[in-house]
Amino acid sequence: MSYPGILLTKEPAPQTIPVSELPMKVYEVALNTGPDSSSGLATAGFRTAKYLPEEWNQHNYARYHEAFADRDHSERVRIESQNVAAFTAELAQRTQEDSTIKVGERLQDIHFWKSELQREIEDLTEETNLLAAQKLRLERAIDATEIPYSIAMDNLQCRERRLPPDLVKDQVEAELLKEAELIRNIQELLKRTVKQAINQIQLNRDHKEICEMDWSDKVETYNIDEKCGRYNNQSTNIQFHPNTSRFEDSASTPETWAKHSHDNIYRAEREKLASINLRALIDNILRDTAEDLRMQCNRVNEAFAKQLEVLEDAKHKLEHHLKKTLKEIGDQEHNIEALKQAIKDKETPLKVAQTRLYDRSFRPNVDLCRDAAQFRLVSEIEELTASIEALKKKLLESEQALRNLDDSRMHLEKEIAVKANSIFIDRQKCMAHRSRYPTILRLAGYQ
Incomplete structure (x- = not known):
């Protein structure tokens, strides 16, 4: 339904036009006072309506204005909503990318x-x-x-x-x-x-x-x-987790x-x-x-x-002394036999003494000693009148010397045996055992 003089557009809501400013024709129709108006007793019952035409028009204008204002507000809200939606979408995307x-x-x-x-x-x-x-x-x-x-x-x-x-x-x-x-x-x-x-x-x-x-x-x-x-917006395993944005009390900082x-x-x-x-x-x-x-x-x-x-060396020396001792024993035995023969034959004491001195000069090393027998022989040379008792006495001394030589021989043989035993222990027992001494690599723990 259209009304003359009124344009319904999407422009901002128009101002209400006062009744006095309406065109006369419209005004007359609205007031029903023209020459063709049907006023009289026949229409008396119809003049009891609650609203007047101008009120009706004003009511319509108010509805028009309200509808226009609501559309305009809705359009603004829609545009603002679109802007907010675009901004929030961009913000959400940017925030998600930054996250x-x-x-x-x-x-x-x-x-x-x-x-x-x-x-x-x-x-x-x-x-x-x-x-x-x-x-x-x-x-x-x-x-x-x-x-x-x-x-x-x-x-x-x-x-x-x-x-x-x-x-x-x-x-x-x-x-x-x-x-x-x-x-x-x-x-x-x-x-x-x-x-x-x-x-x-x-x-x-x-x-x-x-x-x-x-x-x-x-x-x-x-x-x-x-x-x-x-995770992205197309992920299928995402869901709401309320209260997850709250920090835990035990949470650490990047520094800690x-x-x-x-x-x-x-x-x-x-x-x-x-x-x-x-x-x-x-x-x-x-x-x-x-x-x-x-x-x-x-x-x-x-x-x-x-x-x-x-x-x-000690063993060799002992063996050497044993050898000389054995020789000396033989010499002493011969000397004893000579003394006995001298006593027996009563040879000239000088000859006997000189022979003895000559024989005893062959005694080796420390045994070439000026002992009692030596003094005795010298004195015998000096005393050509030595008696047979001196020869017997010398015989006794020679026999004692022979016994001493026998003792020395036994001692030397014993010492040689001791040295041989010591050499056997050190060489055959100790040194042979020490041949199994670990190498330096094994002692260093490599084997």
């Missing part, structure tokens, strides 16, 4: 510390294995020192079976005692070092476990953040989070450095102890060699 970037940056940080922890775990594992190998070397070295110690103790016990007077505390025994004490000290040092290595291995494993736990947390966190980074891994790696590096230093110390200990044992073994062997030379 994805932040999650990606966080993944890089987690990957960095995860890689550092993994490298530290691998280094600690390798270092622990190397230290365990060094501990095994120490244990082998301890086992290897048991052989030298048994050899030294066996040598000492064997040398206890030497016969007097060779049962002396000589240089060989002193070196053997030094060797036994050195071996015991080295064993104690190696045992203490083994305990230190065991403690260091346990520390390495403890810090490796700490790093592994931290690494495991990093792996789990990396997987979670990687899954979060793959990084410091935690840094401190774990720092402590692990410190233990790894201590383990490296301990391995170097073990190398030095094993090398030095092996060298000390071999040097002491050489000193003992040299002492044995010198002692054997002394024993051999």
Whole structure:
């Protein structure tokens, strides 16, 4: 329905037109006062309506204006809603992209510390294995020192079976005692070092476990953040989780989070450095102890060699003296026979004395002594009137000398047997046993 003089457009709501400003024709129709109006008694009942035409028009105009205002407001709200929706969509996309970037940056940080922890775990594992190998070397070295110690103790016990007077505390025994004490000290040092290595291995494993736990947390966190980074608006496994934006009281800060891994790696590096230093110390200990044992073994062997030379020389000298003693015994027996013959034959005392002096001049070394017999013979030459009693007396002295020579012969033979026994013990027992002395590599724990 249209009304003349009124345009219904989408322009802003028009102002209400006062009735006085309406065209006359419209005004007349509205007022029903024209020449063709039907006023009179016949229409009296119809003039009781509640609304007048102008009121009706005003009511319609009000509805028009209200509808126009509502449409205009709705259009503005719609445009604003579209703008807000576009802005919020762009904001949501930009925020989501920024969150994805932040999650990606966080993944890089987690990957960095995860890689550092993994490298530290691998280094600690390798270092622990190397230290365990060094501990095994120490244990082998301890086992290897048991052989030298048994050899030294066996040598000492064997040398206890030497016969007097060779049962002396000589240089060989002193070196053997030094060797036994050195071996015991080295064993104690190696045992203490083994305990230190065991403690260091346990520390390495403890810090490796700490790093592994931290690494495991990093792996789990990396997987979670990687899954979060793959979420997008098309993901099918997303849903509402109320109250998730609230921070946990126990949550760490990026600084404390990084410091935690840094401190774990720092402590692990410190233990790894201590383990490296301990391995170097073990190398030095094993090398030095092996060298000390071999040097002491050489000193003992040299002492044995010198002692054997002394024993051999003494044995040769004793044999030489025995040989001369046997010769002297024969000479003395001949001398006795000569005395008896002199007594028996009563030869000229001078001749007898000169012969005796001549014969006795062949006595060797210290036995060429101006003894009573010598004085007696000289006095016999000076005293040509020596009697037969002097010859008998000399005969008795010669017989005593022969008995003394027999005693000396037995003593020499006994001493030679003692020296032979000592040489047998040192050479056949001790030196033969010492040929099984471990090599320097075995003493260093390599075999």
